[in-house]
Each structure stands twice: as C-alpha cells, then as structure tokens.
Amino acid sequence: MKREILARILLLALCLVVVLIPLALRDRSLTLRARMPEDDGWSPQVIQAAAGQPLRLRLTSEDVTHGFAVGQMEMASVDVLPGVVSEVTLLFDEPGIYTFFCTRWCGLNHWRMRGTIEVSGGDAPALADAPLYVALGLDIDAPHPVPGVPSQIPSAARGGQLAEIVSLAEFSTPEYYRAHSPYQVYQDLVSTNLNAAERWDVVSYLWRSQTTAEGLAEGARLYAQNCAACHGETGGGDGVFADQLAASGQSSSQTMHGSMSARTPADFTDAQNMLGASPALLQGKLMRGGMGTGMPMWGVIFTEEQSWNIIAFLYSFQFQYQGVTR
C-alpha cells in the first residue's frame, strides 16, 4: 500500500516536471509581426519595456518586406522579411515613450506604419522643450512667398570672399540663422552697401557656414531615405509617390467646408517659397507634419540635430555650396 502511494506521488511529480520544463525554457522574447498599414500594421502596436533591461524582439513579416527602427535611437534598421525571423535586442537607458517605425517602403501608407514602446522605471522623463517655432511664435501654416528671387543661384564660395570685406558678426550666430529666412537676412544686409547679387551670395555663405560637410551628408542621407519618395530625389516635389498622393488626397480631403485642394509635396527648388522660410519654420513643418497633406510627423523619429541637418540640406536646393569644403 505504501509503495503504491509512493509510486503515485512519483508519477505526479514526473508529470509536473514534464509540464514545467517547457514553461521554464520558454523564450521570453516578444514576437512583433508586421503587416501592411492597410492591414493594421504592427502587432502589437504598443510594447512595454523597462529602462536598463534589454528588450528582445523577434521580428517577422506576414506579407511584404518591411523594416524596423526606433526613432531618436542610434541603431541600424533591421529588415523584416516574410518567412524569416530577425532578432533584435534593444536597451533603453531612459524611461519614456519611444516610437518605432517601418523603414522599407511597403506601400502608399508606409509612413503610417508606426508603434510605440513604453519604457517604465526611474524618474518620469523631463518634458521636452517646446520646438523653436513655438518659442518664436511662428505660424507655420501661413504662406511665406518672397517678393523677389535672386537672378542667379547664390554661391557660398563668392559670398565667402565678400565676407572678408564686410562685417557679418551679427548675422553669424546659430540663433540668428534659425530665426530668420534667407530673404530677411538679404534685406538686413542692406546696411553693408553690397549689391543684390552680392547680398544673396553672402546669405548663401552664411547658411553654409551654419553647417558642416558631415552635417550636409547626413542630411542628404536622411532625405534620400525618408523624404525623396514624395519630395523627389532632386527636391522638385515630384517624387514617385507625388501623383498617388494627389489622387488619394482628392478623395480623402472632403471637409465640412467643401473639398480642400489636394496639395502635392512641397517643391524645395521653388525659390519663392524656400527663401521665405526660416530654418525654425521648416523645422516646425518637419517635426509636426500635417499641413493638410500626407506629410508625416517626424518629431518622434528625428533627433533635434538630425532635423537641423536635414534643413541645412534642404537649402542646398537653393544655394550653390560647391567650392566650400569645410
């Protein structure tokens, strides 16, 4: 009798072990599945994590090729392929809400494909400073055309030669650069007694001197990856998605006040608009998005520094930077 009870207990214990082994060895990493945004995008869309603890993700796609990256984080994007599981381990030092996004153009709504990682632990994160355009009180939706445009493309190299003979100290600070449009600076330069073409050259020089060759290169890289599909590789607002956006905009822009005009992506080669826009204004548009167009909100993706590099690059569609190497 005693033996039978012992045998039963042993059997029960064995059964428990069999059940517990897979539970103990279970992979604790989270599987993040990607689908096209029309089919609900990421699943799950919100991921919980703790600061200082590694977050292991297993990424896979259920339809086409996608990519994965976390905004404002130093990381190489990971391709998310159907039929393949890619593993990625993330480490968050600071608590807060991070945005992850698709990095491969998976469809017209690719840019809508985003999700968040809520990182808990430690002190509540300090509130981010208000963007510069708010501090300056700029209305970033107001049109900003300039009355006159330069007759030739302003050259930073020619401007650099002029900069040696006139005093530009008050125009050369980052604060002044960010708060003023090229046209405003052109007008402020009247005091230097230069002619119109020379003043534009000096503006080009001032704009170029607020960035570096590396900054422009990073801006160009980010522009190609994130902006060129709509705004065009040469900045003309004629990217491969421009037509499709206009077509989808027509059907989706019905408002209470009738239909809005479907707006195409901004043309950065248009001097009238670009020379009237200050870096702070462009940064506001970039970081907030919207404008009644399909422009995404980039504030959660780009760091402050990346946004200034992109904006410095955007002005290179207006100014001739050749001959300046710094």
Place this chain on the structure above:
Amino acid sequence: MKSAMIFRLLMLAGGLALALLPSFAQAAPPVERVFRIEASSFAYKPGQIQLNLGDRVTLELVSMDVVHGLYLDGYDLSLTADPGQTARLTFVADRAGSFRFRCNVTCGAMHPFMIGKLTVGPNHSFTLAAGLTISAIAIFLLIHPRRASQ
C-alpha cells in the same frame, strides 16, 4: 533548264550565307550603356534589355511604388531600390546568352511573377531565320525540280 538549276544553287548559297555569315562577322565594339529600369507593381519597364558582349553596363533601378529588388541570374548580381533612392550597379557583360532578372524583395502578391530578360550578344535570329527559310525553299526546289518547272 540549266539556268534554272544554277539559279536554285545560287539561291541555296545566298540563303546559307545570309544565315551563317553574321556569326563570323566582327562583333560590335564594346560601349558604355546605361539602362534606367522602372520597377512598379510587379513589372519592370523595360522588361527586356539587349546588349552586346563586352559592353560596360550600368543598371539604374528606380522604384515607382514600394521597395523592389533586381537579381540577375547567371551574373549573380543584385540591387535593391526604395522609392526615392535610385540604386545603381555597373558591370561588364562578359557572358553571352539570355538571363532572367527578377525581383528579390518580397513586394506583394504577384512578386514571384516580377521578371525581366537580359540578352547579351548580337541579335542574329532574324537573319538566321530568313536565311534558313530561303535555303529550305532552294533545297525543296532542287529535290523536286519537275514540280517546280511545271
């Protein structure tokens, strides 16, 4: 009768010459070529590319909708282009023949059917077909002289 025979023999010789001579002719000198291939919704435009042996070729892959790739069979070369990021690849066409190129990035439902063709080598197929046809007619006339002279 004799002149008809000579005519048929000449016809045979001419047909064979038309079919075979271009193969012995000097191939076109190698040149630089640039092809812009637009990839959109499961098709390449142009879908067929013709070039000569030894040409230095630059392929520019431009995606018109989603991320697409291009893998060239036989040459083992591949390209990936996101919209707005034109991908370029330069190589020397040192293998003659017809090669498939296909999309190697899963781009959607019809992705497996996204293929194109790259042909390396002179295009003799028309002269070959025309020459062989003329020769065949000449041989037919030589074998059945009576039916032809009726």
